[in-house]
Amino acid sequence: MADICARHPDRFPAWVASLPMNNVAACLEELTYAIEHRGAKGIQIFTNVNGRPLDEPELAPIFERMHAYDLPIWLHPTRGAKMPDYATESTSKFEIWWLFGWPYETSAAMARMVFSGFFDRWPNLKVITHHMGAMVPYLEARVGLGMDQMGTRTAELDYTSIVKAMREKGRRPLDYFKLFYGDTSVNGSAPAIRCGLEFFGRERALFGTDCPFDPEGGPLFIRETIRAIESLDLPHDVRDLLYAGNVRRLLRLA
Amino acid sequence: MADICARHPDRFPAWVASLPMNNVAACLEELTYAIEHRGAKGIQIFTNVNGRPLDEPELAPIFERMHAYDLPIWLHPTRGAKMPDYATESTSKFEIWWLFGWPYETSAAMARMVFSGFFDRWPNLKVITHHMGAMVPYLEARVGLGMDQMGTRTAELDYTSIVKAMREKGRRPLDYFKLFYGDTSVNGSAPAIRCGLEFFGRERALFGTDCPFDPEGGPLFIRETIRAIESLDLPHDVRDLLYAGNVRRLLRLA
Numbered sequence: 001m002a003d004i005c006a007r008h009p010d011r012f013p014a015w016v017a018s019l020p021m022n023n024v025a026a027c028l029e030e031l032t033y034a035i036e037h038r039g040a041k042g043i044q045i046f047t048n049v050n051g052r053p054l055d056e057p058e059l060a061p062i063f064e065r066m067h068a069y070d071l072p073i074w075l076h077p078t079r080g081a082k083m084p085d086y087a088t089e090s091t092s093k094f095e096i097w098w099l100f101g102w103p104y105e106t107s108a109a110m111a112r113m114v115f116s117g118f119f120d121r122w123p124n125l126k127v128i129t130h131h132m133g134a135m136v137p138y139l140e141a142r143v144g145l146g147m148d149q150m151g152t153r154t155a156e157l158d159y160t161s162i163v164k165a166m167r168e169k170g171r172r173p174l175d176y177f178k179l180f181y182g183d184t185s186v187n188g189s190a191p192a193i194r195c196g197l198e199f200f201g202r203e204r205a206l207f208g209t210d211c212p213f214d215p216e217g218g219p220l221f222i223r224e225t226i227r228a229i230e231s232l233d234l235p236h237d238v239r240d241l242l243y244a245g246n247v248r249r250l251l252r253l254a
Numbered sequence: 255m256a257d258i259c260a261r262h263p264d265r266f267p268a269w270v271a272s273l274p275m276n277n278v279a280a281c282l283e284e285l286t287y288a289i290e291h292r293g294a295k296g297i298q299i300f301t302n303v304n305g306r307p308l309d310e311p312e313l314a315p316i317f318e319r320m321h322a323y324d325l326p327i328w329l330h331p332t333r334g335a336k337m338p339d340y341a342t343e344s345t346s347k348f349e350i351w352w353l354f355g356w357p358y359e360t361s362a363a364m365a366r367m368v369f370s371g372f373f374d375r376w377p378n379l380k381v382i383t384h385h386m387g388a389m390v391p392y393l394e395a396r397v398g399l400g401m402d403q404m405g406t407r408t409a410e411l412d413y414t415s416i417v418k419a420m421r422e423k424g425r426r427p428l429d430y431f432k433l434f435y436g437d438t439s440v441n442g443s444a445p446a447i448r449c450g451l452e453f454f455g456r457e458r459a460l461f462g463t464d465c466p467f468d469p470e471g472g473p474l475f476i477r478e479t480i481r482a483i484e485s486l487d488l489p490h491d492v493r494d495l496l497y498a499g500n501v502r503r504l505l506r507l508a
Contacts, residue, residue, distance in 0.1 A: 051341025085362040087305025094369040100361045100389050107354045108339040115348040135354050138392035141441030187395030195449040
């Protein structure tokens with residue numbers, strides 16, 4: 001990917017590294033090599049590591065390092081049919097694991113990062129969520145008012161102290177969810193892009209398409225995402241930030 | 255509830271029955287009693303029955319009966335901390351089971367109904383989804399273009415035949431998801447209500463609030479949901495359908 005970017009800088013202005021998350025030492029070595037020696041502008045990770053959540057302490061050095069580089073982390077969902085949707089079943093049917101399971105993965109990973117304290121530990125951590133924040137923008141007021149009451153649904157553990165500590169910093173749980181970035185990869189839905197933009201705001205929404213995973217094998221998602229964005233009649237400056245300005249700033253591109 | 259409605263018809267125009275879904279015979283008896291003898295205008299069920307999905311053949315007589323009555327089914331999510339979010343864990347942390355798990359439950363139940371053929375078997379079945387369709391409206395194009403390709407992600411089972419059979423009826427999987435109804439219970443989020451309205455259309459969106467589960471114990475969700483709807487500047491006829499017209503038609507109220 002570094003070579004492709006070097007050969008076609010007009011088409012491919014930057015690339016990000018994929019990492020062996022199951023081996024933290026190798027992961028750190030690879031991301032240092034990719035960023036410092038090959039010019040990678042970020043990393044892509046998945047929402048779980050062989051079924052483990054991203055807030056396991058062993059993985060912290062990876063986020064620590066990315067925070068120090070001040071470069072973004074692309075968060076991509078992953079899940080297979082082996083995660084059942086019902087307690088009495090052993091697999092997920094009808095590809096629900098993909099359809100809704102993937103956005104659920106993204107949303108759950110965001111919650112784990114928020115409530116385990118990622119953004120208190122690494123205040124400028126930049127995490128770009130796929131599917132424009134997945135479940136969060138549509139359910140923003142559930143996240144807001146619902147998690148203001150966090151702890152009232154749980155007897156065995158004291159979750160109220162988490163919200164109390166946030167409140168002492170002048171923040172609600174929802175404020176932390178607004179620290180993520182979202183890409184416009186919602187398969188060309190204008191209502192969703194508008195809803196997502198209202199949630200993330202002009203500085204934290206980024207153009208993305210999920211190309212080539214459409215029925216045409218590439219062009220459809222690009223075309224439809226652009227069509228959806230154009231249909232929203234956004235102010236010129238917001239449109240420019242969405243298409244290019246925000247990613248230029250995040251990746252420190254010329 | 256029948257008594258309350260009889261005493262205060264100006265405040266409580268109708269009620270729906272709660273059912274013992276774990277016992278189908280008792281369930282049928284209770285719903286017949288509630289509807290035919292006490293005037294219930296529908297039923298509320300949960301997204302799973304002790305962990306079992308709603309498309310288990312044993313439960314079919316309940317949907318068959320409601321289809322014959324031509325009265326709606328309110329679909330409410332349920333899930334507890336015992337459904338883990340990660341393969342390596344045994345419980346869901348930070349109340350994610352509630353925050354995102356409930357809307358996931360609704361979405362998964364909708365998919366199970368669609369792909370097991372509920373709407374081919376009972377074409378006029380009326381299912382009202384909580385949280386304005388949960389994950390479906392925001393991810394409408396993922397449901398659309400993604401499930402047009404259903405089967406391509408699964409080797410062990412033939413899911414392509416489901417989509418093929420739909421296509422032979424002139425329908426896409428997404429068209430079936432548009433047969434549900436959605437309530438405006440998204441905790442007062444105007445962007446979500448607008449996005450949901452665009453998905454369900456003027457005839458299939460219904461006013462709902464989730465009262466009294468807000469931090470004020472009741473008034474907040476009612477007030478904020480009305481505020482959100484009013485902020486959308488909807489055409490008068492759409493607004494009237496949303497607040498009253500659709501539910502009057504569905505419940506056959508005077």
